[in-house]
Amino acid sequence: MFLNRKEGLALALPAAFFTLLFFLVPVGILLSVAFQSDTGWSLNGYFEFFSKPLNRAVFWRTLKLGLLVAGASAIIGYAAAFCIVSLPPKSRGRIFGLVVLPLMISPVARTYAWIVILGRTGIVNDVIVGLGLSDTPIRLLFTETAVFIGLLQLFLPLMIISLVSAMENIPRDVIPAARVLGASWLQVFLRVILPLTKEGLVIGGTLVFTGALTAYITPAILGGSKVLMLETLLYQKVNVSNDFVSASVIAMILIVMSFTANIVLKRIASVRR
Amino acid sequence: MSRLSIWIILGVTLTFLIGPFLIVILAGASAGEALSFPPQGLSLKWYAKVFTVESFRASFALSMFLAIFGTLTALLIGIPAAYALNRYDLPWAETIRTIVAAPIIVPGIIVGLALLRYIVVPLNVTITMALFMVHTALVLPYAVRVVSSSLNNLRGDMEEAAVILGCTRFQAFTKVVLPNIRGGILAAFILGFVTSFNEVPASLFLSGPGVRTLPIDMLSYMEITFDPSVAALSAILAFLSVAIVFLAERLLGFSRYV
Numbered sequence: 338m339f340l341n342r343k344e345g346l347a348l349a350l351p352a353a354f355f356t357l358l359f360f361l362v363p364v365g366i367l368l369s370v371a372f373q374s375d376t377g378w379s380l381n382g383y384f385e386f387f388s389k390p391l392n393r394a395v396f397w398r399t400l401k402l403g404l405l406v407a408g409a410s411a412i413i414g415y416a417a418a419f420c421i422v423s424l425p426p427k428s429r430g431r432i433f434g435l436v437v438l439p440l441m442i443s444p445v446a447r448t449y450a451w452i453v454i455l456g457r458t459g460i461v462n463d464v465i466v467g468l469g470l471s472d473t474p475i476r477l478l479f480t481e482t483a484v485f486i487g488l489l490q491l492f493l494p495l496m497i498i499s500l501v502s503a504m505e506n507i508p509r510d511v512i513p514a515a516r517v518l519g520a521s522w523l524q525v526f527l528r529v530i531l532p533l534t535k536e537g538l539v540i541g542g543t544l545v546f547t548g549a550l551t552a553y554i555t556p557a558i559l560g561g562s563k564v565l566m567l568e569t570l571l572y573q574k575v576n577v578s579n580d581f582v583s584a585s586v587i588a589m590i591l592i593v594m595s596f597t598a599n600i601v602l603k604r605i606a607s608v609r610r
Numbered sequence: 611m612s613r614l615s616i617w618i619i620l621g622v623t624l625t626f627l628i629g630p631f632l633i634v635i636l637a638g639a640s641a642g643e644a645l646s647f648p649p650q651g652l653s654l655k656w657y658a659k660v661f662t663v664e665s666f667r668a669s670f671a672l673s674m675f676l677a678i679f680g681t682l683t684a685l686l687i688g689i690p691a692a693y694a695l696n697r698y699d700l701p702w703a704e705t706i707r708t709i710v711a712a713p714i715i716v717p718g719i720i721v722g723l724a725l726l727r728y729i730v731v732p733l734n735v736t737i738t739m740a741l742f743m744v745h746t747a748l749v750l751p752y753a754v755r756v757v758s759s760s761l762n763n764l765r766g767d768m769e770e771a772a773v774i775l776g777c778t779r780f781q782a783f784t785k786v787v788l789p790n791i792r793g794g795i796l797a798a799f800i801l802g803f804v805t806s807f808n809e810v811p812a813s814l815f816l817s818g819p820g821v822r823t824l825p826i827d828m829l830s831y832m833e834i835t836f837d838p839s840v841a842a843l844s845a846i847l848a849f850l851s852v853a854i855v856f857l858a859e860r861l862l863g864f865s866r867y868v
Contacts, residue, residue, distance in 0.1 A: 341698070345700045348694035349700060352688055352691035352706075353705075355747060360744075360747040366728045417620065417623045420619045421620070424616070442851055444810060445844065450844075451630065453634060453637045453647050458644070460648075568719050572719065575723060592717065595716075
């Protein structure tokens, strides 16, 4: 540890100033727009935003999809992580690599795949029409389900990674011991696995939830203007209606939601332990 | 659980995660004119066509420029910051850490809009310059974190010994510390490169005539045309990122640092 504070600051401050000037200050100004009116400071921008049914619907839909995606990825994540941990070390590494792989690939490419699958001439519709379940292709794209599936595929790996690293820390004999002593699988999960992996669940949950809230590409490609989420609504407000007050309100909502998710979930993790 | 049920669960999960890519790769290899799966005959014409589209070439060059120079700049200011946060008794260390980490939490779309409105327009900064600022700031938290974690593994008394033996502080850094955290720096570069190259939300509002990053260009191409070239391009990009990360893992055990 060096004690020369000036030297330390000289090394650390360029990075901090860079982020402050080119990142945080412009964002701060944008956030302040919604609080300004002709007569000074006010909350009118917010009242006006939430007085419109469309905006409220988009707000609730974003929250709902975020929670659904986080919940679904927790369920699938636990099943997958449990399987990965019970593999022998060599195949464990390989399977884990396959789970991480999609994270390296452009989200545009990852979302584009669903157009091929869910589009009018996509595989799912081919099967539906082929089996005679419907005479004409069904609209699968531009639905909430499509956005849900796209987001789930995008963020599931983050949950699996967090849960696998949490489960690797469970002592080996604990689960067999609980089974021998007569616990059902449900009891094993609720009373052994869940308490011991809570931190991983919280980290994974935060990553997935905030990721889903702030994703742009997936709702843009798979939801379009039929299934708006806050990010795509923000884009529309700026590019279609030039409405910067609403844009500023949405920006604040997004920032508050992702900060709150981070803080609340961290607190849950530390209190229960 | 039985072996069979383990492999069934993993098989279904991996099909969901990776299957769509295989479909994109095949859809891009279609001989037909419209996007479809199964492809109407196989050909590589869309894979070849991607390289002839002028806007893709321009946006690819821009994305490469941002990913390389944005990440290098982030490392240039990020390595000293990581070093100072690790080795010095800093006043306001927590504040500095929070500021530098902020770009991870603030949604990108907001940043792009904010820069466009309050830096590009009033200060007459070019779009390319603004993109460069955003990409550098976005990569910076990763650079600081990855370099910090490799500094943590290096004992601080080595530099102190070097200083006692007559090195200046700067020499101690370049001769003792730098060679030892080389792997971490390379890992940070790769992580930063991939993050910047794939970035969309922050670059969304920062596009002008002829100035667009590749992912944004793909998004707008997709809205106009429905041919398999975006599928082919997606497959090429996916292959490139996977190859880079795979090589990094093989050569330096990338995952140790991330």
